[in-house]
Amino acid sequence: MADDKKLTTRADDFSAWYNELVLRAELADYSPVRGCMVIRPLGYGVWERMQRALDDMFKATGHVNAYFPLFIPESFMSKEAEHVEGFAPECAVVTHGGGKQLEERLVVRPTSETIIYSMFAKWVQSYRDLPLLYNQWANVVRWEMRTRLFLRTMEFLWQEGHTAHATHDEAEEETRRMLGVYRTFMEEYIAMPVITGQKTDAEKFAGALRTYSCEAMMQDNKALQAGTSHNLGQNFAKAFDLSFQTETGEQAFAWNTSWGVSTRMVGGMVMTHGDDNGLRLPPRLTPIQVVIVPIWKTDEERTATVEKARAIAEALGSFKLHEHERIRLHVDDRVGIKPGAKYYHWELRGIPLRLEIGPRDLASNSCMLVRRDTREKTSVSMDDLATEL
């Protein structure tokens, strides 16, 4: 892939800058199918780290993971009036299978409220069965008119939390709690400033009582809807007969919430931190935190600097950042590519720190440490390396 031309600048054309950056940094690529994208290893590596952190936060707030099917009977979608009205225009529908026309058409899930609450209805009889606190990691499909890499694709990856509660207040508390989890994640992991608030009736989720949203503030002064949390009231419970017997023996409908964040957050991260030199990946989400570039002229120097680079990678690789997290390093020992070209390569990809180790550094027992965010260079003694990082 040719990285040899300069990026379009943000000031010139923010939208072109974004597209070029996503492609050239190899986060994602266009697929043969319009509106769909291939998420490449760097982009997927970021998404995996997002998943891991969020999943831990969901578990810590009492949720469990499960998985519901991709296909939803078309009739399910119509059971909640507002829901079908909102989603029907953007549904992909399977009409044939095994060479035969289907008796009932199947909707490829645009979201899973209907299938999940139909199952909840089977599993809940008593107030003792509540609350149900579920989450699933899945792909969903929405037939979008106009798409953009990560920000709006026809198929995207996300998580959707679905819960059922005995009372309105408990559901409302859950809705707000998860909005808070999203906010914490976006601020502490993506380092992305967000404003939270309630959506208008026109903008709320199709079928919800109330929708709360995390609006992330981007460099071009636009807001990106980065996460939503819905109080669904009893709308779906009534549609799918999700009811239970209360402590006093009466029948009551459950109160539901749903909440989701998607691969759109990767796009938000790009637009929050990227600059005219490329990506800047947040340290907690980047697959590689430190890239080590050995520099050599002769074969002897190559052997020596590569060996030193690997030794450093191994030594620092055992260094714990947090309880279960170690520093993630990569040694770029590719032959035939000049050091300068490697610098550009890793800067474009937003790797936070770069260590340069050449023959002169070996002689002085030091190395050059370069920050991606400020591009500031400092010479660091080998002995202070761990502290410096």
Place this chain on the structure above:
RNA sequence: CGGGACGUAGCGCAGCCCGGUAGCGCACCUGAAUGGGGUUCAGGGGGUCGCGGGUUCGAAUCCCGCCGUCCCGACCA
């Protein structure tokens, strides 16, 4: 779905107006020299010119139809 661009080698493009059997840059392969911020030179491989039809002795080029992509708007995680 409305408006605008565009489809020629992996990527970016020229050639089209004025028809004559395809070219440039980057990337890739080989060799040599180089090597602390995008190396240089030499050689080399790679293309049913988006698809279908028409005009013509001959179409990347002209005509008709279709498909697709990107950008801007309305709608959305």
